[in-house]
Amino acid sequence: MRDAMRPVELIGAVIGEGAPDRRTRAGPGSLRQWGLGRRLLERGREVRWGPDVASDLSALPSGPMTVVAEFSQRLAARVSASIEAHRLPVVIGGDHSCAVGTWSGAVAALRRRPPPTDPDALDRYRSGPRLGLVWIDAHLDAHTPDTSESQMPHGMPLASLLGYGAEALTGVALRGAKLKPADVVLIGCRSWESGEAELLARLGVRVMASDEVTRRGFAACLSEAIARVREGTAAWGLSFDLDALDPADAPGTGTPVERGLRLAEVTGALHGLAWDPQLLACELVEYNPELDRDRSTARAAEDLIGALIDRRSAGAALRARP
Ligand SMILES: [Mn+2]
Structure with missing residues (x-):
């Protein structure tokens, strides 16, 4: 299965201007210099850095x-090109505004694909191929300029991808919404404002807040999320904000929030997911090297991507039925 074996392409999203603290701009360069690509090679899969x-x-x-907005257009083109070259792009941020470029580019590539010949798969393309997205984050990132107090774009990418907010962001790569509300699941959220929560509630987006994750366990939540985003879609993606993790495991993020997910539980559940040929792209964002302690957050990033691409036990979360 060639698609399952796609080489991983790490793409540095060198941007911090979407957030009040711009120091995540140094995140991708810092991880690269630290040796993230070389360390991941030990997991038995081809990994290389593409151009930032x-x-x-x-x-x-x-x-x-x-x-x-201008950055998103260029990132979208890079992500599309990576997918079309039969690679698995893993975008390394940078502040989370880069999600606009990552997922707009992924959807653009998906919509350019020729329809499948297999009649079962063709069903998924009837009304245009849809992308599912699992969004793991302490925040909802679903503000629009009408609801955002800070007006910072890193609080807006999910709303933009759903087609709400500034046209400079909703119109990246393609006009209009890139995602359908039923195809999106958020996990681990524990800090939000009313305006963004109201938008997601009105659209019926499934939000698994951190109290639900504590009650059910991360693995059960992830299994349900993946089943949902794969249902009726042509492909799916994973956007992981490092601030979803507890600051004890990942202090070096743009906006740390207490009571987060624990790294060991998360990596256990992510194991082998990158062997799913339907996984189109991944994103790991908000690494702030200046707030990191003893590179623990860099190691967390390595553990997360390493778990995804590890071949030793492929995709328990894909097989589990919620
Ligand atoms: Mn975020």
Whole structure:
């Protein structure tokens, strides 16, 4: 199965201007220099860094939205190209505004694919191929400029991908919504404002807040989430904000929040998922090297991606029925 064996391409999303603390811009370079790619090679799968995509700092006087919108177009093109070259792109952020580019590019590539010949698979393409997305995050990232107090784009990517908010973000790569509300599940959320929570509730997006994860366990939540985002979709993706983790395991993130997911439980559940040929792309964001302690957050990033690509036990979360 060639698609299951796709080489992993790490793509640095060098951007921090979507957040009030811009130091996540140094995240991808720091992980690269630390040896993330070399360390992941030990997991038995081909891994290489592609060229970074970097935000244009000279556009900063025009405001963060301008910087993020222009950056997103270039990141989307890189992610599309990676998918079309039969690689598995893993975008390394950078602040979470990069999700607009990552998933707009993924959807653009998906919609350009020729329809499958297998009649069962063709069903998934009837009304246009849909992308499912699992979003693991302490926050909802579902603000629009109408609800956001800070006006920072890293609080808006999910709303933008659902088709709500500034046209500079909703129109990246393709016009209009990239995701359907039923195809999105959030896990681990524990800090939000009312405006963004109301948008997701109105759209019927499934949010597994951290109290639900504590009650049921992360593995059970992830299994249900994956079953949902694979249902009726042509492919799915994973967006992982390091702030979903407990600060004890990952202190070096843009916006740490107490009472997070524990790393060991998460890596256990993520094991082998990157061997699913339907997994189109991944994203790991908000690494802030200046807040890291003894590289523990860098090691957490390595453990998370390493678990995804590890071949020793492929995809328990795919086989489990919620
Ligand atoms: Mn986020």
